[in-house]
Amino acid sequence: MPRPIRLYVHYVDRFNRRVGRLVMYLIFIMIGVLLYASISRTLFDSPLIWGVEVSQFLMVSYYLLGGAYSMQLGEHVRMDLFYSRWSVRTRALVDGLTILLLIVFLVVLLLGGISSTSYAVQYGETNYSSWAPPLAPIKALMTFGILLMLLQSLSTLFKDVACLRGEALS
Numbered sequence: 001m002p003r004p005i006r007l008y009v010h011y012v013d014r015f016n017r018r019v020g021r022l023v024m025y026l027i028f029i030m031i032g033v034l035l036y037a038s039i040s041r042t043l044f045d046s047p048l049i050w051g052v053e054v055s056q057f058l059m060v061s062y063y064l065l066g067g068a069y070s071m072q073l074g075e076h077v078r079m080d081l082f083y084s085r086w087s088v089r090t091r092a093l094v095d096g097l098t099i100l101l102l103i104v105f106l107v108v109l110l111l112g113g114i115s116s117t118s119y120a121v122q123y124g125e126t127n128y129s130s131w132a133p134p135l136a137p138i139k140a141l142m143t144f145g146i147l148l149m150l151l152q153s154l155s156t157l158f159k160d161v162a163c164l165r166g167e168a169l170s
């Protein structure tokens with residue numbers, strides 16, 4: 001594979017690995033927020049209006065920012081009825097074809113995310129709750145997570161093409 005593609009795969013994989021390893025700790029922050037909200041509600045009879053929403057925002061960040069890392073590790077959900085019996089080249093071919101569909105989906109999702117984020121910034125969109133937090137930061141994080149997934153999808157496609165050509169690309 002050409003050097004620019006090798007560099008692209010190297011840097012995208014490295015960046016997504018770092019982001020994924022950092023983001024995996026968000027689950028502990030989310031658990032802490034939910035525990036604090038639960039204790040304040042039951043022991044002190046003082047429910048938090050922000051607890052559930054903050055934990056939802058943390059879970060969205062955890063899920064979308066960690067998606068590219070999950071894809072990089074091959075730990076995403078896959079229907080393994082026939083896949084495990086196929087040769088490495090057949091897997092690479094099928095993965096390459098399906099990843100093209102994923103790339104189209106992610107491009108459409110990214111365009112929608114950019115549009116939604118710009119709307120939230122332009123009009124100061126807030127959530128429909130009593131706490132009413134601004135939605136622009138979480139929408140920007142969601143859009144960034146979709147972008148990371150798109151970049152990782154291209155990296156995976158390059159790896160599949162390299163596998164079909166009999167080369168190792170890591």
